[in-house]
Amino acid sequence: MGEFELIARHFTRPAPAPEAVVLGVGDDCALLRPTPGHLLAISTDMLVEGRHFFAGAEPEALGHKALAVNLSDLAAMGARPLGFTLALALPAADEAWLAAFARGLFALADAHACPLVGGDTTRGPLNLCITVFGERRPGQALRRNAARAGDELWLSGRTGEARLALALRRGEAWARGELAAVADRMDRPTPRLALGQALAATPGVHAALDVSDGLAGDIGHILEASGVGAEIEADALPVAPALQALDRPHRLDCLLAGGDDYELLFTADPAAHAAVRAAGAQTGVAVTRIGRITAAPGLRVLDAQRQAVPLRTRGFDHFAAD
Amino acid sequence: MGEFELIARHFTRPAPAPEAVVLGVGDDCALLRPTPGHLLAISTDMLVEGRHFFAGAEPEALGHKALAVNLSDLAAMGARPLGFTLALALPAADEAWLAAFARGLFALADAHACPLVGGDTTRGPLNLCITVFGERRPGQALRRNAARAGDELWLSGRTGEARLALALRRGEAWARGELAAVADRMDRPTPRLALGQALAATPGVHAALDVSDGLAGDIGHILEASGVGAEIEADALPVAPALQALDRPHRLDCLLAGGDDYELLFTADPAAHAAVRAAGAQTGVAVTRIGRITAAPGLRVLDAQRQAVPLRTRGFDHFAAD
Structure with missing residues (x-):
């Protein structure tokens, strides 16, 4: 199965797109129509096998999580989702894996009316990069x-x-x-x-x-x-x-x-x-x-006595010595 | 050097942002203000070491190319660039590599008034994922x-x-x-x-x-x-x-x-x-x-005699047998 067929089979969907999506998957660009007067909120996250998830992680959950972590950034800004793009590097075109991944991805996307509008697939070490778009009235974004x-x-x-x-x-x-x-x-x-x-x-x-x-x-x-x-x-x-x-x-x-x-x-x-x-x-x-x-x-x-609680670890840093 | 310091050093820039960028790198989301009445054009491309470029490729050229291939998609739609996000997986935090990569990336970005508005960096096999945003009057996009x-x-x-x-x-x-x-x-x-x-x-x-x-x-x-x-x-x-x-x-x-x-x-x-x-x-x-x-x-x-020219190869397919 070739790249274009692979994309078509798993990532093109007949579902009617929301009104904001003028053009979805399949052209050089997607075209969106944000609500007039709103600001566009954008976030991107990359998930790498062995770093953000275990090798062999269950693909349906992975589909969910890859989108969820991006939607979480929109949530933190108070934005309403408009759509997302998915770039995917795969070691091989594994049909069962893709079907399960797409199931998890689209279940969450549908729950939040956030359609896939474009993407890229290539061969390489497993890597999922989602960029998500939302909108918010000016002055209401949470910064x-x-x-x-x-x-x-x-x-x-x-x-x-x-x-x-x-x-x-x-x-x-x-x-x-x-x-x-x-x-x-x-x-x-x-x-x-x-x-x-x-x-x-x-x-x-x-x-x-x-x-x-x-x-x-x-x-x-x-x-x-x-x-x-x-x-x-x-x-x-x-x-x-x-x-x-x-x-x-x-x-x-x-x-x-x-x-x-x-x-x-x-x-x-x-x-x-x-x-x-x-x-x-x-x-x-x-x-x-x-x-x-x-x-x-x-x-x-x-603590309850207003004594300082020692913190043994701090936030995760991908490039800290480890 | 930690992840956040790395981002700050190479990907945060003092340059005044174009008017369309309400909020750039450094929050949960970037915030853009598209021109009223315009459509938003979006494209994403992922470049993988060993697939889209040779291991050891010159990082300044790579910074240029990673953005160029995305801008090319905006060009094909007739869109004017607004900004881009960069998600980057790196095997290690190599200062010299990052400095050269950023130099190539920003030289092209500046030439087209297309600022970096957000991103993600992580450790992993070298992978560059750029998502680019542009805008176009409705009815003028080239489809x-x-x-x-x-x-x-x-x-x-x-x-x-x-x-x-x-x-x-x-x-x-x-x-x-x-x-x-x-x-x-x-x-x-x-x-x-x-x-x-x-x-x-x-x-x-x-x-x-x-x-x-x-x-x-x-x-x-x-x-x-x-x-x-x-x-x-x-x-x-x-x-x-x-x-x-x-x-x-x-x-x-x-x-x-x-x-x-x-x-x-x-x-x-x-x-x-x-x-x-x-x-x-x-x-x-x-x-x-x-x-x-x-x-x-x-x-x-x-050919000039209107005889069919045999085509020995077709377009590149990342998942064709190879």
């Missing part, structure tokens, strides 16, 4: 540089389960529990799109990002961009049942430096507290106040 | 499905030199000539952006694509999408001086099935002949009438 001293610090959902799943798969000695209870949190993250859009429309919500490389590391991007600091109350962090069995240091590692969480971390004026809770309730996502933004720079993680 | 029987068939520039450069590098027995005379045509292709935009604004220009996988193969995309056929006059194809020394079969192979040409192949009403010539003259790109579109399906390549 990293908008946190203010005095803001409450909020987290959607829970962090740490994906890190525990990784540890169980790797057989790390400290890990406890059933992989089945946490595997989906690693393999099938849920982009918080509805919540992100609701927050962007909530007055008083200031800065946001999606937590992908660990909470304690990623928050640094907000602090740096906004010129502020933060306190996180370690005991305020929501803890999944699967993490209860861990000793406290490893539990905190998972919560604060796990990575692969794809939850929204955001700041809001305390006066918006009830509105933030309402946005969470309206979109079916738990939101938890986990600390506050301070004028003093730096991040402090405090 | 593949718009060729009409009776149209003249046109080619910008010349094909075949990149294929000869590849053959000389590989030491293929039939190749003749100096690599230096053709290397840039393989390493530093010129996206025909100004010509594409001029053609899109020329009444009577119908279909277009950029020739990347060989003229005789790529034309099939226009023929299939438009439900037409074509005749190419072999002796009308422009021949670079470097190709004159080749025997006729290999010369025709280079011209018709070379690949990596990044020239525009387009069709236009014969009444637009002078306007097409003017668009070429105005943008400084040679344009040559190389045949015509026919109602009868299929592609025929004819």
Whole structure:
């Protein structure tokens, strides 16, 4: 089977395209018509075998995850998805793999009305690069540089389960529990799109990002961009049942430096507290106040006695010595 | 050096961003403001080491080429560039390599006022994935499905030199000539952006694509999408001086099935002949009438006696048996 036939079989779909897609897969470019007056939000993520996922990872989950991590960036900006492109390097044209990958990819794409509009396939070490497009009214995008001293610090959902799943798969000695209870949190993250859009429309919500490389590391991007600091109350962090069995240091590692969480971390004026809770309730996502933004720079993680909790690891860095 | 420092050093630039870029590198998403009423054109291409370029390829040229092949897709649509994202997998964080790569990349980006607006870097087998965004007035995009029987068939520039450069590098027995005379045509292709935009604004220009996988193969995309056929006059194809020394079969192979040409192949009403010539003259790109579109399906390549020229190879297919 040739490249063009391969593309046609798995990535061309008869489904009617949303109105914004003037031209989809199959020409030199896709053509989109954004809503007049809106800004276009764009994000790109590359997933490499052996780095972002294990060799032999289940292709349906991989299709889901490759798109989910990109949609999560749109969610963090409060943007509504318009479409995405997929560039795919494959070691071989494996029909069964492609069919399963496309199934996982399109199930998530359909759930968010985010069609595939273009792409590229080639032979090479397995590599998935998705670029996603969304839109947002000007002035409503949630940016990293908008946190203010005095803001409450909020987290959607829970962090740490994906890190525990990784540890169980790797057989790390400290890990406890059933992989089945946490595997989906690693393999099938849920982009918080509805919540992100609701927050962007909530007055008083200031800065946001999606937590992908660990909470304690990623928050640094907000602090740096906004010129502020933060306190996180370690005991305020929501803890999944699967993490209860861990000793406290490893539990905190998972919560604060796990990575692969794809939850929204955001700041809001305390006066918006009830509105933030309402946005969470309206979109079916738990939101938890986990600390506050301070004028003093730096991040402090405090226990119930307001003593500093030592952080043993920071966010994941692809080029740190390892 | 860590991932974030690496990004900051080589891919964050102080240059003032064009007005369309509301937010560039450094947040969850980039934010663009397309011109009101315009359509957004999007294309993505992935370049893999050992597949699209030799291991050890000169990084400055690679930076140029990775963006050029994407801009070529915008050119084929007649779109004006707005910006691009870069996702990059690197085996290691090699400072000198990155500096040279960024130099080549940004030189071309600056020449076309097409800023880097976002990206992703990770460790992995060398892989470059660029997604490019442009815009075009509705109704002026050059699509593949718009060729009409009776149209003249046109080619910008010349094909075949990149294929000869590849053959000389590989030491293929039939190749003749100096690599230096053709290397840039393989390493530093010129996206025909100004010509594409001029053609899109020329009444009577119908279909277009950029020739990347060989003229005789790529034309099939226009023929299939438009439900037409074509005749190419072999002796009308422009021949670079470097190709004159080749025997006729290999010369025709280079011209018709070379690949990596990044020239525009387009069709236009014969009444637009002078306007097409003017668009070429105005943008400084040679344009040559190389045949015509026919109602009868299929592609025929004819010699001066209107005898069929046998085609030994077709366009490049990344998953064909090889």
